[in-house]
Amino acid sequence: MKNLSHRPKNYLGDCSSRKITGQGLTEYLIIVAIVAIACVGAASFFGDTIKANFLALGSDLTGGEAVDRVAETSTSRAKAKTDTNSKTTLGNYNN
Template sequence: MNAIAKAPKKQFRKNRGQGMTEYIIIVALIAIAAIGVITLFGDNIRKLFGASAAALAGKDNVENDGQEATDQLKKKTMKNFGQNNTYN
């Protein structure tokens, strides 16, 4: 009788541990994705936030900072990837 009463409690702990493991895996995947995005777009994001901070501070050179970030994005795409390549 005692073994039967303990069985549901064991099952509850097992399910609770499984749920916690699933949450840990999801958080780890989100963290890896965030690191990847920051690695790829970090410089552009930094420049855009810098331009926003300068605009809020009332500086006049805000357009140049934003344009510089836009130019960085337009430099290499899949359409112009092979252009201007030279062999030495």
């Protein structure tokens, strides 16, 4: 009698299931990378405003001096607006 449980593997079927799993993982990693890049961009764009808010919050929580959050946020927002409107060239990039 032949042993039917010892059949050759279907390598084509195994390979396609691995490709599908790998494809899903790759798509997930691409989406995570796009979200991470967007977060870094948003943090760099709103960096001064976010920093002022966190510093004021930390100062309030630790019992430090009260900081006028509205004034600091308005100042950093105005600076960001003027920086956005100014033309950036290679001569004044880091200035």
